[in-house]
Amino acid sequence: SAALDLLSSLGPSDALAHAFDAAQSMTETIAALEALGAAESPAFDEALSRFYERWQANPLVIDKWFAVQASSPRADALARVERLRAHAEFNLKNPNRVRSLAAAFAMRNPRAFHAASGDGYRFLASLAETIDPLNPALAARLLTPFESWRRFDSKRQEHARKALEHLASLPQLSKNTREMVERTLA
Known part of the structure; x- marks a missing residue:
C-alpha cells in the first residue's frame, strides 16, 4: 500500500493498473483502486466497473466501492459523489451506505470537501437535511466535519457558516441535528 501511494503521487501509471489486476486480496485490490484514483488514472473508472461487477452481491464490499470513490482526491470528486x-x-435508509459516501467524502477527501467554492459544505449539509427525518442520529453525526469550521480561511468559514445557518433555520430539524448545528455554530 505504501508503495502504491508513492507510485500514485507520480501520476497515472500502467503499474497501478497492473497492481489492480494482480491483487490477490481485498486489501490489495482496495489499495490499488485508491492509488488509481489518487493518480487520476484513466484506468480508475474501468477498475471501478470491474470491481463492482465482481462484488455487487456483497453490500459491505460495495460500501468500500462507494468510499473509494468519495475519498478519491480527483478533480471530479464532488460530481462523482453526487x-x-x-x-x-x-439507499438513504442504509446508514453504512450513507457513511461510506458522505463520511468518506467529508473526512477523507479534504481537497473536495474544503473546495473554495463551498460546494462540498453545501453537499454535506444538504445530505444531512435529507437524512434527518429518516435517521436524526446519523444526520447529526455527518455534520462532525463542520466542527472545525472556525479554523478555515475566511472564505471557507463563510461558506461553512452559511451551510450550518441554513440547517439551523429549518423548523422541522430534529433535536439531534439541531443540537449539533447549534453547538457547532456557538
Missing part, C-alpha cells in the same frame, strides 16, 4: 448519490445501490 452521481453516486443517485446510484441504484445508494
